[in-house]
Amino acid sequence: MPAGGLLLPPVLASRVVNLLSDESRSLSVSIKTLSGIIHSLMDRRAALDLLIVFLLSGILSVSEILKKLLCSAVTDRIILMKFSTQ
Incomplete structure (x- = not known):
C-alpha cells in the first residue's frame, strides 16, 4: 500500500475517474445554468429599475x-x- 494514498484496482480506478469526470461536467452545466438564471434576473431587475x-x-x-x-x-x-374689490 502506498504511503500517500489508496491503491485501487484499475477497473475501479477507471470507474471512479469516469464518475468524477461526469460529476465535473454536470457541475459545469449547473454553474452555467445558474449563471444564465442570475444574468436573466439581473436583466429583469435592470428593466424594472428603468x-x-x-x-x-x-x-x-x-x-x-x-x-x-x-x-x-x-x-x-x-x-x-x-x-372685483376695485
Whole structure:
C-alpha cells in the first residue's frame, strides 16, 4: 500500500475517474445554468429599475404640472379678487 494514498484496482480506478469526470461536467452545466438564471434576473431587475425611474419621472412631471396649474389658479383667483374689490 502506498504511503500517500489508496491503491485501487484499475477497473475501479477507471470507474471512479469516469464518475468524477461526469460529476465535473454536470457541475459545469449547473454553474452555467445558474449563471444564465442570475444574468436573466439581473436583466429583469435592470428593466424594472428603468421602468420605475420612468414612472417616477412621469409622476414627478405630473406633480410639477399640477403645481403649476394650482399656482396659476391661485394667481388667477387673486387677480380676480383684486379687480372685483376695485
